[in-house]
């Protein structure tokens with residue numbers, strides 16, 4: 634049996650304390666295999682972002698373990714965790730994205746430069762071209778739209794080839810043709826480079842690009858789809874969860 638690239642084992646996450654305590658993850662066990670594309674869905678407040686943050690080492694769970702690329706995150710101090718995030722994890726997050734003082738090209742090259750390598754200028758240009766931003770290499774994030782910034786983050790994942798790419802609503806701010814372009818790029822990371830992609834989305838059309846859909850409700854995984862996934866089946870299953878037909882108590 635192969636070990637998943639990312640494994641969450643009975644992960645619990647809580648915010649606040651006392652009467653204000655909120656359980657965001659109530660014991661989640663899930664693995665994301667190498668070369669797979671998983672969509673994480675569920676109603677607002679069901680724990681999707683918390684799951685992504687715990688899996689990516691941005692939040693520490695209250696209990697349970699997270700293993701990324703063979704390394705248990707709870708074994709790492711903050712410096713080692715920062716290095717692991719830099720070297721092994723790609724982020725396509727709206728709020729956790731690019732360095733504002735660097736150009737698009739410098740942002741794409743950043744993880745490799747921090748690791749002491751210098752990506753070839755041609756590789757950086759090719760990655761930006763692949764995401765449709767070949768002519769914006771010298772622009773800083775403030776000169777790019779939210780969707781363009783997301784695509785710069787994707788270009789970074791294209792050349793630094795992290796073990797896993799976490800994407801939080803990567804198409805939320807995009808029109809449908811740019812969304813298809815971004816989803817096609819995520820798909821290509823998986824199909825052509827056997828990378829692992831985990832994407833939080835509310836959009837059944839976006840989720841249909843994945844190999845597997847994991848649906849959360851109240852901090853637990855309550856449903857899963859794989860095989861032939863269509864936007865219609867995803868919409869029906871998420872609607873059933875929202876309506877409480879499928880839920881933690883079922």
Ligand SMILES: Nc1ncnc2c1ncn2[C@@H]1O[C@H](COP(=O)(O)OP(=O)(O)OP(=O)(O)O)[C@@H](O)[C@H]1O
Pocket residue numbers: 648649655656657675676677678679680681682683684
């Ligand atoms: N910083 C925080 N402090 C207190 N509670 C929080 C915090 N962040 C999240 N929560 C709570 O934890 C639960 C899970 O939140 P999370 O953001 O993971 O959900 P989500 O499924 O990503 O929601 P959405 O789709 O609305 O972004 C919610 O009840 C939320 O209110």
